[in-house]
Structure formats: structure tokens, C-alpha cells
Amino acid sequence: MSKHSKRKFEVEDHETIDQCIERMRSEGYIPVRRIEEPVFHEVERNGAIDIEPCGRKIVFEGKLE
Structure with missing residues (x-):
């Protein structure tokens, strides 16, 4: 298998960046290359839904x- x-x-979630690189x-x-992406969730405030x-x-x- 190639x-x-x-x-x-x-x-x-359970590992550090160094542990991930060691796994690689x-x-x-x-x-x-390092790629960072934000993670958002919806929060309801005063009847309106905000994304944080x-x-x-x-x-x-x-x-x-």
C-alpha cells in the first residue's frame, strides 16, 4: 500500500501542536503548511441569534x- x-x-482536542507534529x-x-480556521457557535440574545x-x-x- 503506497x-x-x-x-x-x-x-x-486532547493534544498540543508539538504532539500533532510528532504524530506526523x-x-x-x-x-x-499550517492552516487556522475559526470555529463559531450561535448564541441567542434578546430574541436575536448572534454568531460568536x-x-x-x-x-x-x-x-x-
Whole structure:
């Protein structure tokens, strides 16, 4: 089975960025790009629904070494 030349790795809730990078390296990938995306949730205030940021999602793109 051949590996893909590029793959995305998301930083899980229970791990740090360093742990995610170490997981990438253990699978034979090196980080080449970091992508951060905001995460939003809906909050109801005074009968109106507002959208507020509640966190961020960090994804690393890795390529084979």
C-alpha cells in the first residue's frame, strides 16, 4: 500500500501542536503548511441569534519525507 504524497493532520482536542507534529513525523510526514480556521457557535440574545467565535481549528499539511 503506497502513502499519499500529501496529507492533512488536525490538532485534536486532547493534544498540543508539538504532539500533532510528532504524530506526523512518526507517520513519515513533515509539516509544510499550517492552516487556522475559526470555529463559531450561535448564541441567542434578546430574541436575536448572534454568531460568536468559540475557538479555532488548527490543521497541518504534511508531505512525505
